[in-house]
Amino acid sequence: MQQAAAWTLALSVLMVGLSVHLTARIWSERRLFFVDLGRALTDDDRSRAQRVLVVNGAVTALGVALSFLAPGSAAVAGFVSLVLVFVPIGYLLVETVRVARSVDRPKIAARFAVPLEDPPTLGRYLSPALNLAQGALLVGSTAVFLWLLPQLPAKVPMHFDGRGVVTRLGSPREMWLFPGLLAFDWALVLIIAFGVSRERWALAPKDPERYAALQLDRRTTIVRFVEVLLLAVNVGMVVTWLGLAFGSLPGKGHLVATVVVLSVVVMAIGTLAPLAYYLPKLTRLQERLREIAGSDALGTREAGWRAGGLFYYAPDDPALFVPKRIGIGQTLNMARPGAWIFLGGVILVPLVISLVAMWLA
Template identity: 30%
Template structure:
C-alpha cells in the first residue's frame, strides 16, 4: 500500500514543489515572464503577486494532493497520478496567468521602461573559449545503455515467443507481438535515441545564447557560464536516470511479465526530475542565484522584449537566429518558434517519437 501511494503521489508532489519554488528560480527581471527593469525587481506589486501565487498554489495544490491520496487508496490505478497532475496544471496555470497579467498591466500603465537606456549584451567567450564536455558525467548514461543492449542480446534466444508490449491503466497487458528485433528492442531504440539527444543537448548548452544583465555584464556572464556547465552535468545525470527507467521497462518485456510494475519504471526518472529541481533552486535560472564577484551597476537596462514572448512561455522572434533561448518561467531553454530550423527540428523530434514505437510492432 505504501508503495502504491508513493507511486501515485511522488510525481504530483514534485510538480507542486516545482510550481511553488519557480518564482525563486526565475530571473528577478522576468517575474512571471514579464520583463521589468532591474530597479523594479523588489517592487511591492511583484512581491505581492509572488505571495498570492504561492498562497494559491500551496492551498489548492495541497488539497488536490490530499484528494489524490484518498483516490489512490480507493482506486489503485496507474492513471491516478496522471489525473492528479492534470488537476494540478489546471490550478497552476490560472495562478501564473493572474500574476503575469497583473504585473504586465501595471508595468505598461506606469511606463516602467520609459526613459530607460535599453541595452543588449552578449558573451563572445562561449564561442572562443567553450568549456570542455564533461565526459565522466556522461559515462553512467552510456554504460546503462550498453548494459541494457548486452543483456538484451544475451537474453534474446530465451525470450518468450510472444512479447507483451503495452499495458492498460490497471497494469494489465492489452497488446502483444511476436518476438522480433523490433518488438524486443523497440524500447532500447528509444533509449538510444534519447541518450544521443540528451548528450547533444549537454554539449550544446554552454554554447547557447545567454540572457545577460547589461547593468552588470561581467558578473552576469560569469553566472551564465557556471549555470550552463552545471546544467550540462545535470542533464547527463537525468539521461542516466531515464536510461535506468527504460532499462527496467525492457527487462519486464523480456521476462514476459504478465502485469506492469510501473513504480520501478518511473522512480529513476522522478529522481532525475527531483535532482533537476534542486539544481534549479540552487543555481537559479541562468545562474542568478549563484554568488560571484560584485560589479558596480551602470545605468543600462535590459530590453523590453515582452512582445516576443507569448504568455511568457513561448518565444517567437523571426529576427533572432537563435534556435534555443533561456526560459522565462522554468529551468533551462526553450525553442525559438520564429526560427525555421527550430520548428523543423521539433517536427523531426515528434516524427521520431511516433516512428520509434512503431518499430516495436
C-alpha cells in the same frame, strides 16, 4: 498485480504533485513561479503561491487515495491519470500567465552581443562521467537483452491496464523500442548542450567579466541538470525493459509487478532529486545575473516576447536559442524554422522508433 498497479499510479501522482510543489514554491524574494516581479514579494503574491500549493496538495492526496481505494477500477485509474493530475498543472500555468501579464517589468537593456575570443566549446558544457554512464547503460543493457532474447517466449507482455492486467502481448523484438529511446535521450542531451553552447553571448555594460562567468556557470548548470535528469529516466527505462524481459522467462512472471513499481520509483527519484537540487541553484544564478544586467533575458528583442514572456517570436533576431524570460533555462525563437524542426524531431523521432520496433516484430 492490482497492488502493483495501485502503487504505480499513486507514485506517478505523487511525482507530478511534488514537481508542481517545487515549481510553485517561493525560492526567491523577487520571483513568483519563476517570474521576475521586478520588486519584492507582497502578501498577495504569497497568498497566490499558497493557493496553488494547497490545491496541488489536496489534488495529490485525492489522487493517491483513489489509487489505493479502487485499485481494480479502470475508470478510476483513467480519471486519475488523464484528468486529475492535470488540474494542479493547469492551475499553476494559469496563475503563471496571470502573474506574467500583470507585472510591469523593466525593459530589456540594449543588446551587447559580443564575439568571444575563445568561446567555450561544446565539450566544456558536457560531463564526461555522465556521458560515459549513458553509453555504458545503452551498451550494457543491449548486451543483456541480446543474451536474453533467444530464451524469451514468442509472446511477452507489452501493455497493462489500470488494474495491472495484461492487455496486449507482442513479440520480444518489439522491446528494441527501449534501446532506441535510450539512444534518443542521449542524443537529446547532446542537442540541448549544443543549443546552450550556441546561445548568443550578451554582456552587460556593468561588470561584464563577472556577468560572463555567471552566464557560463548558468549554462553549464542547465546542461548538467538535463544530463542527470535524462540519465535517471534512462535507468528507469532499463529497469522496465530488462525487468519485463526477465519476467517473461518461464517461472519468472512474479517479477513483473515488482519491476513496474521499481521503475516508477527510480524515475520519480531521478526526476525530483535533480529538480530539488538544481532549481534553487539556477534561481540564485538568475538573481545574480539580473542584479548586474537588470534582466534575465539580456540579448533578446523586447518586442519578441509574447503572452507576458512565455514565448519568443522575433523574425528579425537570427538567434535560435535564447534565455527564458519566465522560468529557468532556454527557449526557442519560434520565428526561426529551426525551432519547428527541433520540436518536430522531438515529437516524431520517438514515434518513428516505436513504428520501427513494431515493424521488426
